[in-house]
Amino acid sequence: MNKLGFIGMGNMAQALATGFIKSGKIKPSDIFAYAPHLEKLKENAKKIGFTPVDSLDALVDSSDTILIACKPYQIEDVISQIKHKLVGKAVISIALGWDFAKYYRILGNEVRIQFVMPNTPAMTGEGVMLFEQNNSLGKDERMQIMDLFTSVGIVEELPTNLMGIGGAITGCGPAFVDLMIEAYADAAVKYGIPRKDSYRLVSQMILGSAKLCLEAGEHPAVLKDNVCSPGGSTICGVTTLEEKGFRNACISSIDAIMNKKTN
Known part of the structure; x- marks a missing residue:
């Protein structure tokens, strides 16, 4: 993972981006973000340090790992716009209810997928990051991503049936x-x-x-x-x-x- 792109920059995404940058494990210049309200996105970019982009296409083109942090009901529409560009990339989702199986039905095996459930204390480095055991990331890639999330809290793996609780x-x-x-x-x-x-x-x-x-x-x-x-x-x-x-x-x-x- 070299370039990380956020789709959505709400409270949870801001907490993660802030924590990642504070940890020093990823440079601000290697984090990109897209959100529909560009002016608000630019304001957050000034505070946090990521690079705002003005379209989904630009976001995917700029990143090799995509972190989906938009509202769950928006995801199908978002994926329909960029599905062809996601081939060969890694997708991390923090959207509630969107586990590995749900993404796999849409994206198949051409996209590497990991579902993570973080929480807002990640902003202080004291979060809890729940990684679904079922995933399609490469072994080294997953370890790298888990290490990044470890910088903002503890990482725990859970089977799919326990991710909800x-x-x-x-x-x-x-x-x-x-x-x-x-x-x-x-x-x-x-x-x-x-x-x-x-x-x-x-x-x-x-x-x-x-x-x-x-x-x-x-x-x-x-x-x-x-x-x-x-x-x-x-x-x-x-x-x-x-x-x-x-x-x-x-x-x-x-x-x-x-x-x-x-x-």
Whole structure:
């Protein structure tokens, strides 16, 4: 992979492009992007560093690896315009629902295909990149692409049948954590901490707790128990969360996503 072309430059694509460039593993001059709103694309290009192009044809001509990041409903129309130009190229898709089999039915074996589900924390280098095991990339090519994505987070392979639940947890999860940050920050403000400080304190608390969980090698329940002194403040808060159905609400939020995908 020498030249990477983005089709679509929404929030997720911006997060990836920003992370890739920050990592130093790909030069800004080797990243191209096309989106229908050219003026907005040019504004993002100035902030992030990629090269904007004004047509799909120009994008494909400029790139040997194409990263499809447009809306899922737009993909069939996009592919119909450039299918003849994709022959011999690699296509990475981050569009929800567009797995290897779906692309293969349209593109066949003349295009090398990989479905990836990233999440927005890629912008900070702390993303989760889910690679579908079923793919048609060359071995070395896939390792190179996985290495690029590793620069913006951790890379995990999942079989096709688990990509849906994996994406629900890692892709939608940041919004749920943001909601929790907002809620606990509201509580801090309620009791007198300024808003800006509240967001910073809560965000760092969650960041540190997550890092401890990853690095300690302990079950989350053990880490929770370590904070809960007998008759103390924390166990009172934990008890209230249980009474309010915190864990059930978390699981139910994923149920809602999975049920929506199958409807």
